[in-house]
Amino acid sequence: MALEHLFQGSALNAVDGKGRVSIPAFLRSVIERRGDARTIVLAKHEAFACLSAYDPGYAALKHAKLERLLEKEETSPDAQLEYQQRNLMAFAATEEVPYDSSGRILMPPMMRRKGEIGDLALFLGTGETFQVWNPELLLKDARIPEDLKDIARFRLDERRAS
Amino acid sequence: MALEHLFQGSALNAVDGKGRVSIPAFLRSVIERRGDARTIVLAKHEAFACLSAYDPGYAALKHAKLERLLEKEETSPDAQLEYQQRNLMAFAATEEVPYDSSGRILMPPMMRRKGEIGDLALFLGTGETFQVWNPELLLKDARIPEDLKDIARFRLDERRAS
DNA sequence: TCAATACCCACGAAAACCCATTGTATCCCG
DNA sequence: CGGGATACAATGGGTTTTCGTGGGTATTGA
Numbered sequence: 243m244a245l246e247h248l249f250q251g252s253a254l255n256a257v258d259g260k261g262r263v264s265i266p267a268f269l270r271s272v273i274e275r276r277g278d279a280r281t282i283v284l285a286k287h288e289a290f291a292c293l294s295a296y297d298p299g300y301a302a303l304k305h306a307k308l309e310r311l312l313e314k315e316e317t318s319p320d321a322q323l324e325y326q327q328r329n330l331m332a333f334a335a336t337e338e339v340p341y342d343s344s345g346r347i348l349m350p351p352m353m354r355r356k357g358e359i360g361d362l363a364l365f366l367g368t369g370e371t372f373q374v375w376n377p378e379l380l381l382k383d384a385r386i387p388e389d390l391k392d393i394a395r396f397r398l399d400e401r402r403a404s
Numbered sequence: 405m406a407l408e409h410l411f412q413g414s415a416l417n418a419v420d421g422k423g424r425v426s427i428p429a430f431l432r433s434v435i436e437r438r439g440d441a442r443t444i445v446l447a448k449h450e451a452f453a454c455l456s457a458y459d460p461g462y463a464a465l466k467h468a469k470l471e472r473l474l475e476k477e478e479t480s481p482d483a484q485l486e487y488q489q490r491n492l493m494a495f496a497a498t499e500e501v502p503y504d505s506s507g508r509i510l511m512p513p514m515m516r517r518k519g520e521i522g523d524l525a526l527f528l529g530t531g532e533t534f535q536v537w538n539p540e541l542l543l544k545d546a547r548i549p550e551d552l553k554d555i556a557r558f559r560l561d562e563r564r565a566s
Numbered sequence: 567t568c569a570a571t572a573c574c575c576a577c578g579a580a581a582a583c584c585c586a587t588t589g590t591a592t593c594c595c596g
Numbered sequence: 597c598g599g600g601a602t603a604c605a606a607t608g609g610g611t612t613t614t615c616g617t618g619g620g621t622a623t624t625g626a
Contacts, residue, residue, distance in 0.1 A: 255606070255607090256606080256607070258607070258608070258609095259608090260581090260608095260609095262607085262608095264605075264606050264607075266605090266606095267604080267605060267606090283412070286551065298410075301410065301412070302408075302410060305410060305531045322451065323451070323547060326451060326452070326530075326547075327547070327548075327549055329530045329531055330528065330530055330548070330549065330552055331549055331551065331552065332412075332531070333410065333411065333412040333413075333528075333529045333530050333531045334412070334413070334414050334528035334529055334530060334535075334552060334555070335414075335549075335551055335552055335555055336412055336413065337412075337413050337414075338412055338413060338430070340582090342582070342583070342584095343583085343584090344584095344605085344606080344607085345605080345606080346606085346607085348580095348581065348582080351562070352555065352558050352559075352562075355558070356554075417616070417617090418616080418617070420617070420618070420619095421618090421619095422570095422571085422619095424617090426615075426616050426617075428615090428616090429614080429615060429616090504572075504573075505573085505574095506615080506616080506617085507615075507616080508616085508617090510570095510571070510572085566579085
């Protein structure tokens, strides 16, 4: 699975009173090159205190992969259960949200809480997927490289200036 | 078999005094994209204490899959028996119910008992199919990932708040 | 006739949609 | 090379539509 179009770059956008956020245009363009959906899938990131996001096609790909794995292992009860659990996490624990003509989504309240997103959302491209952070949480996370934190600080300053 | 449209997301809806439940709009849209039926098929889930649901087209697909499996294993009496059993479960032990113009089904009493559904129904997308749970039973099930239980709790809180 | 189901309408909250403004980067032409 | 025009991005606010839900009425079938 080598995806042609990769997510990259960073941006810091505001979450307004209604819970709306603009998805950065450079991320949207990747989504639309990968397929014709104007939709993103949101999930809690499995390791970091942030959200993971990708296009619907990527979710389908992930699903197909799981299916093939199951058909190989098959009848083992353990394998069956793990398949069920993964499927639940991959689909029930995610939300698909469309963005409108101006590129905004309505951040679902559940995801907003899972990601502890306040009134600022930091978008980070990570190749196959991208991440959405509360910038303050990123700065606090010891596992995040200092260079990346510098970028977050820069984006914050940039915003304060205007 | 790679289905194009997958069920995903979660929602907690009320079962009213008449036994009616709204199928969440985001699940209905998948059903209607997969075919033109405004109908769902309900079955007892084979592993969990919940119901499994899907569109009528998927039932046909499942049948074809069983057939192919039988042809591979062929004349083994064990395989024959298992085929018969699975076929029975796939068709006799299911109920097909249409939803009305406002997206509600009348939950069949038998299924309601099989799934131990009370006055709240938790819908969970799982890709090819979706599940319908009594939220309390999900919270009690040790095999369900904790992250997913968090989602169930969130949906319950959300409802209490309003 | 009676009970269960299908059909109809009605409401409040939430979400999707539309339009308008601002700032910024880009382009084009003098 | 500079400066005005242009296009697009992000954001604010108002309006319309949809969704989940409750309740009433007709219809059907035993």
